[in-house]
Amino acid sequence: MTSTTQIVGRYALAAQEDRCAPRIPVSIPASLRAPGSHGFPVTVTDLSLGGFACDALTSMRAGTLCWLTLPGLHGQQAEVIWNNGTTVGCAFADLLNPAVLDMIVIRHSRTGFRG
16 A cells, blocks of 8 residues: 655755746745745745745745745745755745746846746
């Protein structure tokens, strides 16, 4: 019998190796919030249509729902996929609109990427 922990662990590994969309390096000051708590500041370090990674010293565990608020946007629901103690990787509940991603990347890209 496969446990939920085993499934989450396998998904976390697969999420790091086989992402649904390429990650774009960025540096965006943002806010991350878990249910029932206040948001705390993070720096989003990569972003894609399907998720993000951010620098965050937090104890958010894999499977935790959260909301990422980027400058000028409403909170985007996501799920923590992995946490290594200094960086959190999350998958969005709904894919970002490609036009929204392009706008964010143009404003905050670390590489000059322009879609």
